[in-house]
Amino acid sequence: MIIWLNGPFGAGKTTTVRELLKASPGLVELDTELLGYALRPALASRHPVGDFQEWPAWRRLVVTALTELARADVGDVVVPQTVVVEEYWDEITGTLVDRGIQVAAVTLHVDLAEHLRRIETDMLSRPEDDAGRVPAARWRRERRRDYDSALPWLRAKTYVLDTTAISPEDVAEAVLAAVPRGLQHQPQV
Template sequence: MIVWLNGPFGGGKTTTAAELDALLPEAVVFDPEHMGLPLVPTLSGIEPVSDFQDWRPWRELVVAALTSLDRYTGRTIVAPQTVVVEQYWDEITSGLAAAGVTLRTFTLDCTPDEHERRIAGDTVTNSTIAEIKIDDDGVGWRRHRAADYRAALPWLTARTEVIDTTSLQPAEVAKEVAARAGLTA
């Protein structure tokens, strides 16, 4: 089973994934974002983009990697990755469905004020973002993309299970995701 954690950029997905990894001994974390980094030197000169998700090969590689990991490990795979373009979400989720992979999708939402607080206090550095957007370790990127996330929230709400994380600690969010996904510690 793949447990996909969507939500705002810098909203706590990676932190929640680490908590799930600690909570569920059979789980492993695979960050789809890391599929973008190897594409940068190959595709940036062919098709410059502001987000590696715009490259179709990234979406195809994510599906292939998650499918392979699901089959190889037989474990729950936690995938923390924001996807705010509905077409890209459709490509990934339909690709996983076609491969017969069980997918549980969650959107870890929080208020805009809480999101800003998390961005400002974030100590997690994102190497892929830093490679594509040379800024302040992704802080500007996360703030810039907040509006994209808010615009995507209506379709995310219709197609994923939304968990309001505004007042929850990461361990509490992980327990809620695990409970909703039917996973036990």
């Protein structure tokens, strides 16, 4: 099964994965952003985009990687990746389901004020210089509008968990409890 953690950039998906891996050591993480970074040198100059998710190659590579992990029988895989374009979401999850892979989707929601606080706290805790922090913080703040616009379809297609006032450990526990409710797509038997 794929446990997909969605939510706004900077909401705590990576932190939640760390807690999930502690609570459930059998889980395996696939950070699909790394696949986007791997594609960037080959595609960015010929097919410039604002977000690597716009590349069909990224979406296909995500599906292929998750399919291969399922074939390798590594167990349940947790994916911390914001996807706010419904068409991309449907393409990825629909193809996984067509391949017989269950997808449990949990959106980690956080209210705006707390989200902005987490972005600033995270940026301050990173060792990069100010030049590295400012663009990442700006990117996360600017993308909040995309998340807010996507929230209606995310509520329909994922289990939305409000993480505004709970600790990372409690978020992980709530995700594990929510996984059965987050099952939006199951393969047809």
